[in-house]
Amino acid sequence: MYAILDIETTGGKFNEEGITEIAIYKFDGHSVVDQFISLVNPEKEIQQFVVRLTGINNKMLRSAPKFYEIAKRIIEITKDCTLVAHNTTFDYRILSTEFDRLGYDFNRNTLCTVELSKQLILDQPSYSLGKLTKALGIPMTDRHRASGDALATVQLFKLLLEKDSTKTIIQNFVKHHDQRFEKERLQKLIASVPKYLGVFYIHDKNGKVLYLGRGKNINAEVNKLFLKETKRALKLQDRAISITYEKTGNELFSRLKYYLQLETLSPKYNIKKKRKPFLHNFNNDNFIILDKGRETEEHALILIENNQVFGYGFTNLAHQEDNIDILKAILTPISDKELAKTVVKNYLNSHSVQKIIRLQT
Numbered sequence: 001m002y003a004i005l006d007i008e009t010t011g012g013k014f015n016e017e018g019i020t021e022i023a024i025y026k027f028d029g030h031s032v033v034d035q036f037i038s039l040v041n042p043e044k045e046i047q048q049f050v051v052r053l054t055g056i057n058n059k060m061l062r063s064a065p066k067f068y069e070i071a072k073r074i075i076e077i078t079k080d081c082t083l084v085a086h087n088t089t090f091d092y093r094i095l096s097t098e099f100d101r102l103g104y105d106f107n108r109n110t111l112c113t114v115e116l117s118k119q120l121i122l123d124q125p126s127y128s129l130g131k132l133t134k135a136l137g138i139p140m141t142d143r144h145r146a147s148g149d150a151l152a153t154v155q156l157f158k159l160l161l162e163k164d165s166t167k168t169i170i171q172n173f174v175k176h177h178d179q180r181f182e183k184e185r186l187q188k189l190i191a192s193v194p195k196y197l198g199v200f201y202i203h204d205k206n207g208k209v210l211y212l213g214r215g216k217n218i219n220a221e222v223n224k225l226f227l228k229e230t231k232r233a234l235k236l237q238d239r240a241i242s243i244t245y246e247k248t249g250n251e252l253f254s255r256l257k258y259y260l261q262l263e264t265l266s267p268k269y270n271i272k273k274k275r276k277p278f279l280h281n282f283n284n285d286n287f288i289i290l291d292k293g294r295e296t297e298e299h300a301l302i303l304i305e306n307n308q309v310f311g312y313g314f315t316n317l318a319h320q321e322d323n324i325d326i327l328k329a330i331l332t333p334i335s336d337k338e339l340a341k342t343v344v345k346n347y348l349n350s351h352s353v354q355k356i357i358r359l360q361t
Helices: 048-054 067-078 088-101 113-120 129-136 146-163 179-191 218-227 231-239 251-265 318-322 324-330 337-350
Strands: 002-009 019-027 032-039 082-085 110-112 198-203 209-215 242-247 287-292 299-305 308-315 355-358
Touching: 002 048, 002 067, 002 088, 002 146, 019 048, 019 067, 019 088, 019 146, 032 067, 032 146, 067 088, 082 088, 082 146, 088 110, 110 113, 113 146, 129 146, 179 218, 198 218, 198 251, 209 218, 209 231, 209 251, 218 231, 251 287, 251 299, 251 337, 299 324, 308 324, 308 337
Parallel strands: 002 082, 082 110
Antiparallel strands: 002 019, 019 032, 198 209, 198 242, 287 299, 287 355, 299 308
16 A cells, blocks of 8 residues: 655755645555645745745645644554655655654655656656656646645556566665564564574675674574664664574684685675784694584584694594595685684684694694
8 A cells, every 4th residue: 555645845944844735645556545635834934935836825824734733644544555755755754854843753664756767767858747747648737736746646656556567676666664564574584593603694685795793692693783773783774685694513613704704795784893913823733623513423623734724614424534635625715814813823722622633744
């Protein structure tokens, strides 16, 4: 269900404008099922250029209802609807600002017919409502009045729905402001992640990694991340579409994977801290670090060769661990050997592992 609207204002400073007229047509995708049209007393003077543009003047609004008197009707007609307007950023901001003044948190998802038209009606010289509707043969009356502009937007949106043959473009352009749906989306993402020790990756709609995290319980880590209210965290929550993860079996592997992939992927929403390289060598030139794997009877191994970290991986057969050539074929080689050495050396200085196997050279 859609609520297609247009708002006329007094003009003036940003976020200080007042509404002078509002028109909302409730649209089910086929026809208008409800409507609300009203002049509004903004309780402030209208800018003269706006009077010339719309024809609405202060005298016309003296007996018009104030915003708080029509607020309940606006909430009712837009409930469970996506708001649609030609340049929704403006109309939604004005409406939200008025509700903010009343102390009410007004949240609706939005669609912009300017953005949609640029995707679905190509190569137009102008995407202003007047010129676009004229080019498309859509009749318009009462230009720059809320009802006239909103009715023209209804006809334009109906055309856009028809042109969206894959039924994906319009859906992809919905901006989510409704916190109820937002919470449901984030709760589903949290539920998709298990309570494993490991690393996790938060992806955007194109699959790009936005954030890399790690923890003893990655489900709890994702939950904490989605509860944060910093600007960075809120942007991440807004863009998060899917989460993938890897079990690591032990803390050393979690750290090693995390820092190596943080360097490789450079996720946008991670705060990247520079790690000081560890200048000292290992106590032995050639050895294997053996620790707990992801499953019972599986081992996690890191091969140190010539005092450098060759690679890491998992084995569950003794002969794989005993044969260095087979082991090298199984392990994932590491290219950033300085970073890997720093991570492993720092870990060994303060933690124990199941076993260290010294190799004969």
